[in-house]
Amino acid sequence: MDFTYDEEQVALREAVRGLLGRAYGDFENRRRAVAGDPGYDATTWGRMAEMGLLALPFAEDDGGVGAGPIEVGVVAEEIGRVLAPEPYLAAVVLAGGLVAAVGSDEQRAEIIGGLASGELVPALAHAEPAARWTDEATAVTAQQSGDAWTLSGVKEPVPFGASADLLLVTAALPGGGTGVFVVDPSADGVTRDGYRTPDGGRAARVRLEGATGTPLGEAGVDRTAAVAAAHDATRVAAAQQAVGAMQVALETTAGYLKSREQFGVPLKTFQALTFRAADMYVALELARSLALWATMVHADPDATAEEKADAARRAWAQTSGAGRHLGQEAIQLHGGIAMTAEYSTGTYTAHLTALDHLLGDARHHLGLLALDVAGHGEVDPLR
Template identity: 45%
Template sequence: MDFDLTEEQSILKDSLERLLADKYGFEERKRHMAAPEGWSSDMWSHYAEMGLMALPFSEEDGGIGGGPVETMIVMEALGKALALEPYFPTVVLGGGFLRLGGSAEQKAQLIPQAADGSLKLAFAQVERNSRYDLHHVETTARKDGGDFVVTGAKNVVLGGDSAGKLFVTARTAGGPRDENGIGVFLVDADAAGVSRRGYVTQDGQRAAEISFDNVRVPASAAFGDPENALPLVRRVVDQAIAALAAESVGVMSAMNALTVDYLKVRKQFGVPIGAFQVLQHKAVDMYVALEQARSITLYATMMADSDDDAERARAAHAAKTEIGRGGRLVGEHAIQLHGGVGMTMEYAVGHYFKRMTMIDLTFGDHDYHLRALAEAGGLMAA
């Protein structure tokens, strides 16, 4: 199988990496974090000019026609730079619902705005009691004439404080853990009855707690079947996991590079500490974990567009399991090999480990997905 990038993909990779190298150093990132939005609107404009927001949408819908491989390239570069902008919630999650669940009218109205960067999106799914289960939904959407009335609360909505519109899971029928009776509704973030509290997460990203108090939305705000949208949610999340795996490869590769460079320059007993064999063994363990994460990311990326729900889900479970375990190993070794400086706010490696930890917890940690993979019969079903 040929894993080489095409000429267009190589140009995308090189162009984005140059942009981030020029404008997203560690000190620049601190300044972006201190901005009112918590990220750089200037960088967001650069992404739009490069076509990154339009990348996954079809040309017929006003996009560029990229696929999971192009998303992988972008997410790995953003991970390596520890970028703060809400690309993942807007383009990967929000864009996923637009591409996979939107009607022709919904796509025509919303994709051009998302593609030019003027519309930011977020996915409001996590609830206080939901843990990692996508089907645990207590927020309700009650039918009232030709409208739905949404009531409930969502937690840790990534990018939710800056999003203009929110994709919200809400229950139209059944009990809190029923797999049927779940709909996805697009809610205006400034609609009457919506309240948001934004905050900084442990890794420097932004999220929000959002409550919905009898928020009225038209029936046209439903994406997919309002009584059976869980398959759509799972498909979008499977693709999002592949994108997170790609970001984790960028994060892990940065931690590995920082650590190897440190081993070469930090001296003890008059020699670089990288000369000590026991530390070389740890560096090798880091490299092996990184390459294993890269391999499973390639597999998850190839399976992201699969119409076989079970096979795609197994790939997502395997990717989340491997990047979670490998990311923790790389992060722990990086901190240990750096010593005390690795724990300081002034040095980058600790910030990478924080981001890696948050990636592990997003849409289920590695233990959760290992259990799900075992219940599914393993990566390759019998």
């Protein structure tokens, strides 16, 4: 299997790296961007729109570029390298992907068009308190009266939910299943309480009390499968983003071992520390391979929904475990300085942990994969 990018994809990577490098190559710029609301730099978000990055995964008829998961992965990896705080995963891949999948022609034109231009930032309000990485909605319910729908319940955490221009809210339908509704965050019955996440990002608690919602696409249809597909696509892109973050964490750690001295010699002189750095490299490359493979599965038009879900779980399980390993080792090998707010290593580790909390950790996805072990044929270990 060829994991090499073609010329256009390499050009895309260099262009994104240049844009984000200018914005956040100095880590102090990121620290300033996340210090105030909305938690990212609106100017950089606008430049990403001008470059066409926000329109990448969407059909040209909907105002997009018509690219695919591989190009999205290229962007995501560069975002991870500098921990760019812009809501690319949350708005473009997750919320935008769900709109592209089930929205009506009018909704796709309005929402995706606004997102692609950088004028509208949607957020998916799906996670619920006490729920654990499920694709169904239970705590928030939808009630129908004629053609009108009202929603009640609490969603948390909602990535970038406090500053989003539009909320896509999942809710339990009266007849069973999960519906998706477009909600105006400024409408009556909607309360948003925003807060910072450990990596400097933003999330919110959204309370709905009889808030009016417009069905996304056809009314009353169970959208659980579409929500699951959007989560899987986000996991694959997040795996690429995590790979970018882990690459920099490894480079920073290796540089520290080469430059920091103890007992009059560089730390790299100590074999035990060198072996630990080598283990970090192996974990990173395994995660990179699984992330690229899963991206190619999602880019395959002949791949089934089950195959895409399986690839996303495998890739994220590997990436999640690698992220925890690299993050912990990077902090340990740096010593106490890595725990300070002024140093970037702790923030990279916090971001990898935040992705786990958003998309499910390795244990969760390994458990799901284990449910299907009996469905695979026996393998003779001697052949």
